[in-house]
Amino acid sequence: MAENKKVDVKKVAEEAKKATETVKATAEKKAEAVKATAEKKAEAVKATAEKTAKKATETAKKATAKKTTKKVVATKTAVLQFAGEEVKVDDVIAKAEQAFKAENKRKAIHDIKVYLKPEERAAYYVVTSGESEYAGRIDL
Numbered sequence: 001m002a003e004n005k006k007v008d009v010k011k012v013a014e015e016a017k018k019a020t021e022t023v024k025a026t027a028e029k030k031a032e033a034v035k036a037t038a039e040k041k042a043e044a045v046k047a048t049a050e051k052t053a054k055k056a057t058e059t060a061k062k063a064t065a066k067k068t069t070k071k072v073v074a075t076k077t078a079v080l081q082f083a084g085e086e087v088k089v090d091d092v093i094a095k096a097e098q099a100f101k102a103e104n105k106r107k108a109i110h111d112i113k114v115y116l117k118p119e120e121r122a123a124y125y126v127v128t129s130g131e132s133e134y135a136g137r138i139d140l
Contacts, residue, residue, distance in 0.1 A: 082118035
């Protein structure tokens with residue numbers, strides 16, 4: 001059955017104390033290792049954040065530089081002068097398109113040619129729509 005053994009309480013207390021110290025030392029070593037790993041990861045994250053911020057700043061500078069170096073678009077205008085009068089060619093073409101659309105509402109303009117006859121104060125146009133051609137005249 002059960003045996004009665006004499007246990008030395010002092011010895012057991014010393015062994016428990018040694019075991020506790022060993023556990024504490026091991027825990028401290030592991031805590032230091034975890035702390036060192038966390039510091040390394042924090043440094044890596046900080047370095048990555050700095051690189052990302054630097055790239056973002058460079059990109060913003062490039063975008064700003066691109067915006068300030070816009071090309072100037074030249075305005076193009078053609079004007080016909082004859083007998084003391086002026087007529088803008090773009091306006092004549094627009095009127096020719098309107099005249100064609102008024103007569104042929106469902107036809108699409110594929111090509112338009114405008115011939116200016118200032119001595120007649122008129123412009124003649126030829127519109128290609130599909131395979132058909134239509135001609136007309138407008139007064140200037």
